[in-house]
Amino acid sequence: MEHTHISLAHGNGGHFMRELIDDLFARHLSNDILNTSTDAATLPVINGEPVMTTDGFTVKPLEFPGGNIGSLAVHGTVNDLAVAGATPLYLSLNAFIEEGLEISLLDRLIQSLADAAREANVRVVTGDTKVVPHGEGSGLYLATTGIGVRATRQALGMHHIRPGDLVLVSGPVGDHGTAVMLAREQFGLRGDLQSDSASVLPLTQALLPLPGLRFMRDPTRGGLASVMHEIRLATGHGIRLQQASIPIHDPVSVVCEMLGYDPLYLACEGRVVAILSEEDSEAALAAWRELPRGNAAAIIGEITTDQPHIVLQTPLGGTRILEELEDDPLPRIC
């Protein structure tokens, strides 16, 4: 391409736009279904229950340790399908590109998106690009919509959750939120902490055979605490969490203590929270710990018949109520 930066003409439907789509997007994303000369992709017949989800991405900065907005846009949507018990198949991709964005940066981001899609075994089958004037758009926003398929079997959902069920998490919480925060120059901090951004499909598929599996969710915006509140609201049950059991990487604890954040409210992008019957919880834990991204998995609490609060039991025997998030602890982390 003759340009080094995105201009408004890359969004006008003419030949610069076609060049951008063919030379950059289609070059990375090429597969047997994507056809940039049609506006709609024809998919193979879907055998089973189709599942659909969507997510928007506005992370700042666009690149951070452990990932970037491109890989995140795949993981976010793939993970929403995975925790619904589905196998992700197809993605659509929307890019809102800011005038002036370096084309070499855009190229890296889309290559990373393509790599993440290949790893998760999903194909980007259709897309659209819009260019917005310099000063709007913060470089790049992405939106992805995912289609997956689920064998019609045991349905998962919060309405299956019962008192006595246990709460599991697949790995340390708050890495993504903390890594993105550290990548912002405004904090003047540097660390070697990486985002946990990844496909959770191996983790969710490991639990699907267990009949006591009630519900799974990836704790993104609002973190682990917000998933707990969603369960509380939907079920009317309380949840008691054991603080000492919740895995948290040391650098996350340190940074959060310095800056006054609670890691239980910070986003993960590659973790799963699962609720299982007590009898199946040990099997779930064992299955997760065999996986490379599940070796720090833990049983962290249980569903109670107490007052419908989220109660954190501290190591010294005290308790603290985890309130619902009001102010934004950390904007623009996904």
Added chain:
Amino acid sequence: MEHTHISLAHGNGGHFMRELIDDLFARHLSNDILNTSTDAATLPVINGEPVMTTDGFTVKPLEFPGGNIGSLAVHGTVNDLAVAGATPLYLSLNAFIEEGLEISLLDRLIQSLADAAREANVRVVTGDTKVVPHGEGSGLYLATTGIGVRATRQALGMHHIRPGDLVLVSGPVGDHGTAVMLAREQFGLRGDLQSDSASVLPLTQALLPLPGLRFMRDPTRGGLASVMHEIRLATGHGIRLQQASIPIHDPVSVVCEMLGYDPLYLACEGRVVAILSEEDSEAALAAWRELPRGNAAAIIGEITTDQPHIVLQTPLGGTRILEELEDDPLPRIC
């Protein structure tokens, strides 16, 4: 809701966000599949070929005569499915909302989106909202992804186009682009011209029974001329258009003449360009003219074996070559 304007806390995963989603988005969009307490929607089994498409929307201003970004976000995606020969079924919705946007305006836009979806008989089954800081985002960007179904029958596509085939358009071109332009205060112009934004599904379904139907496209960004260039590039054939046959509303001609735009490059959001065999073209024209939104339909040109140019034949017998769009004639019209 206790707020009158969107704040960053409406995007953080906490209870303001849930209020915004439940009290505003879900209230308008409610249907039997949408469930705001899950991240993924389970769809009924799709009988036939699934078709998937996506579109982003950054129109400025957000409201314009004849529509707004909400209705446009439905029509744009529904129409991409319709011109692919499919029946639209489901939409996903992404909203990138700028901090400070009036909630009453957002409410109007999403209500209009919901009305357009009901009219087109599609259901919004999943969605996501992100809030971006004041100064980014221009109020609201939307992205919709659509899933439709197509009976596996005659395939449509540019590769079916042959010399001698005729070019039809379902109605006057350039209304949407001109209406949006007039709605911008910067031009200081006012008129009663309305955007043509609408579902084209009745128009496309009217042509599907015709065996001579080769290809359909809705001429959005870049207008009629850009669709012609896409065909030229894909087929290597030239196209000869009869200027006098191309329907254009008088106010569009007048405004374009005043401001130096060519209506053939301006976006429509409710028109169809169709290529048919000569023998089926009259039947197509008759079918369109019976429809309320097709009464000004016209046969406007033919595919030629001439030089691969888009040639406009003027009423006085002269010819003009329609070049491919380079600069943006009119940014942010969709």
